[in-house]
Amino acid sequence: MVLICSLALLLAVERYFATIWVSTYEMKKHKWISIVLVKLNIVAGVIGTLIFHYELISVLLLVALGLSLNVISIFSFITLYNLNRTNLKYCQTREMSPLYTLSFRFQLNENLKIMKWLKNSIVVMAALNMTLAGFLIVSNDEYLRNNNQAIVKHFHTFFNFAIAVYGQILIFVFLLADRNFRRLFLRFDLIRMMTKPFFGRVFPEDFRSNSNLSTNDETNVYFTSLSSQWDDQMRRKSMDILKKVEAQNEEKKKKKRRSGRRRIFPKRSTNEDN
Numbered sequence: 001m002v003l004i005c006s007l008a009l010l011l012a013v014e015r016y017f018a019t020i021w022v023s024t025y026e027m028k029k030h031k032w033i034s035i036v037l038v039k040l041n042i043v044a045g046v047i048g049t050l051i052f053h054y055e056l057i058s059v060l061l062l063v064a065l066g067l068s069l070n071v072i073s074i075f076s077f078i079t080l081y082n083l084n085r086t087n088l089k090y091c092q093t094r095e096m097s098p099l100y101t102l103s104f105r106f107q108l109n110e111n112l113k114i115m116k117w118l119k120n121s122i123v124v125m126a127a128l129n130m131t132l133a134g135f136l137i138v139s140n141d142e143y144l145r146n147n148n149q150a151i152v153k154h155f156h157t158f159f160n161f162a163i164a165v166y167g168q169i170l171i172f173v174f175l176l177a178d179r180n181f182r183r184l185f186l187r188f189d190l191i192r193m194m195t196k197p198f199f200g201r202v203f204p205e206d207f208r209s210n211s212n213l214s215t216n217d218e219t220n221v222y223f224t225s226l227s228s229q230w231d232d233q234m235r236r237k238s239m240d241i242l243k244k245v246e247a248q249n250e251e252k253k254k255k256k257r258r259s260g261r262r263r264i265f266p267k268r269s270t271n272e273d274n
Contacts, residue, residue, distance in 0.1 A: 008073035009076070011118060015077070060137065085112060132159065138152070
């Protein structure tokens with residue numbers, strides 16, 4: 001239980017490092033982050049298993065700890081997502097855009113895409129964890145154990161079944177969270193018809209007839225937007241150059257006027273004054 005609940009928090013920690021090192025996160029390899037997080041998750045799972053097996057801590061405390069990790073991970077993802085979105089908007093402003101490289105803004109955009117991809121997975125993971133917590137509490141309740149063992153056995157079976165299918169559900173959700181996999185999955189009419197009542201509300205843009213662009217159309221849209229961005233930057237640079245040229249011409253005109261006045265009214269020599 002602790003191992004499962006800590007998984008979302010570890011993903012949030014990894015995204016935190018991707019946020020603070022956004023300028024070099026993709027260029028420099030940070031393998032140690034993944035290694036440390038995986039080892040910490042394994043250690044937490046072993047400790048949680050020993051505590052649960054030897055009943056060193058009550059089940060309610062373990063469930064409260066797991067749900068607390070869930071809540072912390074959700075708030076961490078929300079905070080990191082808003083921070084990356086704010087930074088991207090700030091970098092795309094007309095005043096700040098020339099100060100940041102294209103790779104820096106690209107990495108910010110990639111952070112947002114990954115967090116959008118993980119958003120649905122984290123929500124499903126939190127719902128599954130709450131379901132597992134309910135099954136675990138009921139199956140370990142002392143009063144039900146002594147008075148109604150049938151309910152305890154049923155909920156214990158539900159808990160074991162949920163643990164067994166937990167990984168398969170997460171894999172399915174992770175795949176559907178990616179738009180490319182979703183399109184491959186929803187390209188069949190029968191699957192689209194059967195999944196539209198549920199997935200049509202979660203991913204409404206994928207069930208619209210005009211939203212499925214071909215690869216060539218997506219390429220054209222991408223390069224059109226990229227070209228417009230470059231044109232905008234070139235236009236701003238041209239305006240800056242024109243302003244500098246106008247300022248230089250104005251300065252030259254002022255110098256010519258000053259030199260003309262000196263020729264019209266030359267300074268008298270000291271001999272003439274004497």
